[in-house]
Amino acid sequence: QVQLVESGGGSVQAGGSLTLSCAASEYIVSTPCMGWFRQAPGKEREGVAAIYAGTISRYYADSVKGRFTISQDSTKTTLYLQMNSLKPDDTAMYYCAASDAGWLACDLKADFTYWGQGTQVTVSS
Numbered sequence: 480q481v482q483l484v485e486s487g488g489g490s491v492q493a494g495g496s497l498t499l500s501c502a503a504s505e506y507i508v509s510t511p512c513m514g515w516f517r518q519a520p521g522k523e524r525e526g527v528a529a530i531y532a533g534t535i536s537r538y539y540a541d542s543v544k545g546r547f548t549i550s551q552d553s554t555k556t557t558l559y560l561q562m563n564s565l566k567p568d569d570t571a572m573y574y575c576a577a578s579d580a581g582w583l584a585c586d587l588k589a590d591f592t593y594w595g596q597g598t599q600v601t602v603s604s
Contacts, residue, residue, distance in 0.1 A: 481510060481593045483575050488598030495565050495602070501558040501575030501595055510577035510593060512585035514538075515549060515560045517571035517600075526587030527573070528560060538586045542568070565602045572597040 482504040491497055499515070514529035528549035529538040537549055548561040558575050576591035 481505070481577055483577065483593055483595035485573065485575050485595045485598040488573060488600045490601040490603065491565055493566055493602055493604050496561070496563045497565065497600060498562065499560040499573055499575075499598060499600070501560075503556045503558070503577065505556065510579050511555075511582075512578040512580040512589055512591075513551070513558050514576050514578070514587060514589070514591060515558070515573060516576060516591075517569075517573045519571040522571075524574075529585055529587050529589065530558070531582050531585040534582060536582060536585060540587065562600070565600075567602050567604045570600060570602050572599050 484502045487499040511532035515527040516524050517527050518524040527540050527543055530549045532555045546564045550559045574597045575595045577593040578589045578591040580589035
């Protein structure tokens with residue numbers, strides 16, 4: 480079973496930056512679609528960004544376009560989320576997830592099977 484472990488969360492002032500990492504126990508050919516999600520207290524979980532391994536395919540929520548960048552390392556076992564120009568509304572628990580969705584179906588609406596435990600991001604004004 481794929482294990483995902485997030486890190487890099489923390490507290491930052493508005494306008495600041497953070498980079499989240501997600502280490503996978505191994506690169507699983509069957510789950511090349513990976514994504515970042517977040518959930519703020521009292522709100523539903525929302526998709527933030529998704530990526531299909533080995534391609535230039537990237538998907539972003541409108542709320543983070545131009546500010547966040549999703550990427551993977553060359554071994555495809557570490558997923559990153561570079562977050563710039565952070566806003567208080569970005570405060571949430573951030574989770575990485577993996578899906579067996581194919582290339583064309585890999586977006587924020589894909590069925591993500593594996594989930595990490597999350598890392599907290601807090602942005603103060």
